[in-house]
Amino acid sequence: MAPMGIRLSPLGMAVFCLLGLGVLYHLYSGFLAGRFAFFMLSEPAAGGAEPPRGSAAAVDLRELLAVSVLAAVRGGEEVKRVREGNVLNEKAKGKTREGAEEKLTSGDLLSNRRMYHLLQAAFPGVQINSEERVDTADQDTVSWDRNIPEEIKQKIQPKEVPAESVTVWIDPLDATQEYTEDLRQYVTTMVCVAVNGKPVIGVIHKPFSAYTAWAMVDGGSNVKARSSYNEKTPRIIVSRSHAGKVEQVARQTFGNKTVIIPAGGAGYKVLALLDVAEKNQEEADVYIHVTYIKKWDICAGNAVLRALGGHMTTLTGEEISYTGSDGNEGGLIASINMNHRALIEKLPDLEETSHKLD
Numbered sequence: 001m002a003p004m005g006i007r008l009s010p011l012g013m014a015v016f017c018l019l020g021l022g023v024l025y026h027l028y029s030g031f032l033a034g035r036f037a038f039f040m041l042s043e044p045a046a047g048g049a050e051p052p053r054g055s056a057a058a059v060d061l062r063e064l065l066a067v068s069v070l071a072a073v074r075g076g077e078e079v080k081r082v083r084e085g086n087v088l089n090e091k092a093k094g095k096t097r098e099g100a101e102e103k104l105t106s107g108d109l110l111s112n113r114r115m116y117h118l119l120q121a122a123f124p125g126v127q128i129n130s131e132e133r134v135d136t137a138d139q140d141t142v143s144w145d146r147n148i149p150e151e152i153k154q155k156i157q158p159k160e161v162p163a164e165s166v167t168v169w170i171d172p173l174d175a176t177q178e179y180t181e182d183l184r185q186y187v188t189t190m191v192c193v194a195v196n197g198k199p200v201i202g203v204i205h206k207p208f209s210a211y212t213a214w215a216m217v218d219g220g221s222n223v224k225a226r227s228s229y230n231e232k233t234p235r236i237i238v239s240r241s242h243a244g245k246v247e248q249v250a251r252q253t254f255g256n257k258t259v260i261i262p263a264g265g266a267g268y269k270v271l272a273l274l275d276v277a278e279k280n281q282e283e284a285d286v287y288i289h290v291t292y293i294k295k296w297d298i299c300a301g302n303a304v305l306r307a308l309g310g311h312m313t314t315l316t317g318e319e320i321s322y323t324g325s326d327g328n329e330g331g332l333i334a335s336i337n338m339n340h341r342a343l344i345e346k347l348p349d350l351e352e353t354s355h356k357l358d
């Protein structure tokens, strides 16, 4: 009932109600629109609010493997392009301890730039050690499209590790000496991922035959060991341009009739121990190196061998740690599906050998 003296007109009531509804609708739709806009805007931010992958406390090793394969392939394209263009701009960057000239070409530098920037942009929180100097101002346009190749997805599970435990080693052009001699079969590009100094992911790519081997320890691989190895009279693969006394060491260990295969590149020599269906690849049973060598030269091969159950150690059988300094002093011996310990015990004392052979 209406209060006394006031008559409510039904029409007025209807108009009043409609106005009220309008006001409510306006307020509420504005609120909803605001919420909707916030939701839309905050969607990428929410993704971004999670720390960008690779820069935060954790990195996924499967992603790191995918980028490492891409980096090795992209770097390899530069290596091939420069070689085919025949303008290497070859120069000497120094000498090894043994006095051999260390060469540097445009192939090394352009591959390095590509590989480094690709890995660095994808994983900004990770330590990357590269054979060549990197100009950080010198950006490269290739970025990772976040695609993980189907084969890697099928074989490898995601696995996060703290970013600060990771060291990536890049060799943008292994066998530079042979590259300058146009011995293309020896040339590789390599990426290695070490976790707490242990080599865990290895990628070895042959740019001139578009062959890529990758493996992850406790993960999987696209390459395997051969079905048999000659343990009694192994064929030994050694350096052709930084040999030192390796031939004498090999003959002293395995006899004068031992077959010694001189070859370029540490990546190539590790592949020689595996089942690599590639026509420009020789096969061997053991890889021995006696001179100083850098960690970017051997880390990827070490990871691949370890993933497949093989070994790469110093000549006295110590594991090589892939953190800190970039040099490996103790030489190396690599084998797979063999008694590695027995091989080491057979080796002569290197100090003694070098006195005897001087």
Ligand SMILES: Nc1ncnc2c1ncn2[C@@H]1O[C@H](COP(=O)(O)O)[C@@H](OP(=O)(O)O)[C@H]1O
Binding pocket: 096, 097, 098, 131, 171, 173, 174, 175, 176, 177, 238, 239, 240, 241, 242, 243, 263, 264, 265, 266, 291, 292, 293, 294, 297
């Ligand atoms: N005594 C030494 N000092 C420095 N680097 C060496 C070395 N012996 C081998 N290396 C490097 O290890 C890689 C494999 O060597 P080799 O082909 O002789 O087996 C080459 O890398 P790069 O070609 O990447 O420079 C080579 O330069």
Ligand SMILES: [Mg+2]
Binding pocket: 131, 171, 173, 174, 175, 296, 297
């Ligand atoms: Mg190298």
